[in-house]
Amino acid sequence: MDRRKIEKITASLATILLFFTMLGVIFFIADQIFNWDIFPPNVEKVLGFILISCIAIIVSSVLVNVMLNLSLIALNSEEFIEEMKTHERRPKKS
Numbered sequence: 001m002d003r004r005k006i007e008k009i010t011a012s013l014a015t016i017l018l019f020f021t022m023l024g025v026i027f028f029i030a031d032q033i034f035n036w037d038i039f040p041p042n043v044e045k046v047l048g049f050i051l052i053s054c055i056a057i058i059v060s061s062v063l064v065n066v067m068l069n070l071s072l073i074a075l076n077s078e079e080f081i082e083e084m085k086t087h088e089r090r091p092k093k094s
Contacts, residue, residue, distance in 0.1 A: 007068050014061035021054045 024047065031038050039047065 003068055003072070007065055010061040010064045010068075014058050014065070017054045017058050017061075021051060021058065024051050024054075 027038070028051075030036065
């Protein structure tokens, strides 16, 4: 699979899940502050599990993006160093 495609997929997945996770956190905080009791306890447990699962997926997506970008930086820096070495070896024109 292409590196750019993986990066796009993981970044989009992390962004979408982060949006829905933050909405869930806002509702959870409002539920706790105002004692709304929106969901029964069993449903709250399931939603809590889903929330924690989304956070785990977000963290892993961000880590995949970081690893891909670090490897890309390493490859580009190697190419840059090689280019600088070949540029220094060329005789200067006077």
